[in-house]
Structure formats: structure tokens, C-alpha cells
Amino acid sequence: DTEVTQTPKHLVMGMTNKKSLKCEQHMGHRAMYWYKQKAKKPPELMFVYSYEKLSINESVPSRFSPECPNSSLLNLHLHALQPEDSALYLCASSQDLNRVYGYTFGSGTRLTVV
Amino acid sequence: AQTVTQSQPEMSVQEAETVTLSCTYDTSENNYYLFWYKQPPSRQMILVIRQEAYKQQNATENRFSVNFQKAAKSFSLKISDSQLGDTAMYFCAFRGETGANNLFFGTGTRLTVIP
Numbered sequence: 001d002t003e004v005t006q007t008p009k010h011l012v013m014g015m016t017n018k019k020s021l022k023c024e025q026h027m028g029h030r031a032m033y034w035y036k037q038k039a040k041k042p043p044e045l046m047f048v049y050s051y052e053k054l055s056i057n058e059s060v061p062s063r064f065s066p067e068c069p070n071s072s073l074l075n076l077h078l079h080a081l082q083p084e085d086s087a088l089y090l091c092a093s094s095q096d097l098n099r100v101y102g103y104t105f106g107s108g109t110r111l112t113v114v
Numbered sequence: 115a116q117t118v119t120q121s122q123p124e125m126s127v128q129e130a131e132t133v134t135l136s137c138t139y140d141t142s143e144n145n146y147y148l149f150w151y152k153q154p155p156s157r158q159m160i161l162v163i164r165q166e167a168y169k170q171q172n173a174t175e176n177r178f179s180v181n182f183q184k185a186a187k188s189f190s191l192k193i194s195d196s197q198l199g200d201t202a203m204y205f206c207a208f209r210g211e212t213g214a215n216n217l218f219f220g221t222g223t224r225l226t227v228i229p
């Protein structure tokens with residue numbers, strides 16, 4: 001298995017809703033990442049997990065809450081989002097933080113906040 | 115701070131022709147990694163090619179090759195025999211060996227292959 005799987009592919013949520021994005025990989029990668037990508041812009045890093053521990057939080061608002069329950073799974077919990085949070089959310093993984101052969105990305109979740 | 119610049123927002127190429135996408139970067143690190151990623155309308159970021167800064171030989175992957183000029187901090191991507199499936203957004207990305215564990219992306223070049 002050489003893929004990063006993200007679910008759901010599309011999500012529409014209201015500003016008072018609570019939802020979660022899911023990311024899964026079975027490549028044995030020990031580093032996992034959340035990126036946010038606005039239309040026609042490059043991805044921007046949100047969080048980095050290394051060996052299931054949060055390594056980097058790029059000053060992301062607390063309405064985004066990451067969780068790494070095990071080495072294969074990464075969640076992003078969403079609560080009280082704003083319309084400007086509408087974007088493509090990409091998950092990625094790599095072998096670990098030191099071995100950089102390339103990041104494997106998922107297909108993303110297209111999030112719309114109404 | 116690292117910056118990555120792609121000066122060509124859009125490019126087009128005839129099918130079967132060759133096209134070169136430009137990328138420059140700025141860093142104070144001596145060793146680092148450079149990547150080209152492709153993002154088709156399906157949205158998935160696909161790794162096209164990877165280059166380690168300490169390797170002088172330019173990386174090649176089938177129809178894709180790079181021209182890595184470390185002194186000039188330039189990392190261009192050449193696509194030979196362009197195919198319709200090459201139509202996508204192409205991002206150049208930088209990752210340092212030390213410091214923040216982050217891929218720094220350029221703003222992207224939208225490539226259209228014309229039949």
C-alpha cells in the first residue's frame with residue numbers, strides 16, 4: 001500500500017458544527033502532516049506529528065484540533081469554523097522527519113464552511 | 115527564512131514538445147532537498163522528482179529531468195515529449211536538512227498541454 005487515504009473527499013459544515021477529517025496510511029511512515037490549501041495557492045503547513053507526538057503547530061487557531069491515535073491514523077477535529085476556513089485540507093506522510101525521500105500526499109478533503 | 119519563487123504562473127506546450135518550468139530559491143543551508151510536485155485537477159499532490167543538494171548529478175525520472183544549479187539557487191524542471199496527462203499545476207518545493215520540518219512551496223506554474 002503506497003497511498004495516503006483521506007476521508008471524506010468533500011465536506012460542507014455550518015459554523016456551529018463539529019466535524020472531523022481523517023487521514024490513514026499503511027506505509028509505516030512515522031511522520032504525518034496536515035496542510036491547508038486555498039484556491040490557486042500553494043499548500044501551507046498546519047501541523048506535524050512525529051512518532052504520534054505533535055512536533056509542530058504553525059500557530060493554527062484552536063478551532064482546529066489535531067489528533068494522532070496511532071502511527072497509521074491522523075485526525076483533524078473541526079469546531080466553530082469560519083467561512084474563511086473553507087479550503088482543501090491535505091494530509092501527507094514521510095518515513096520520518098530525518099529521512100526525506102519525499103512526502104506522500106492524499107487527495108485532500110474539500111471543506112466548505114457555510 | 116527559506117523562499118521559493120516560481121516566476122511563470124502559466125505555461126502551455128504542444129503535445130510531444132519539450133517545456134521547462136523555472137524555480138529559484140533562497141536559503142542559507144548547505145544541504146537541503148528540492149522537489150517538483152504535480153497537482154492535477156484530481157487534487158492529489160504527486161511527487162515528480164527529487165534532488166539532494168549535495169548530489170551534483172541532475173535527477174532524472176523518465177521524461178522528467180531537472181537542471182540543478184546550486185550556486186545560482188536554481189532548480190528547473192524539463193518535461194520532454196509532453197503528454198496530455200501532464201496538464202496540471204506544478205509546485206517547486208524546498209526542505210532544509212535542519213530546522214523546521216516543513217516543505218516550503220513556490221506559488222506554482224499551471225501547465226497546459228495542447229493537443
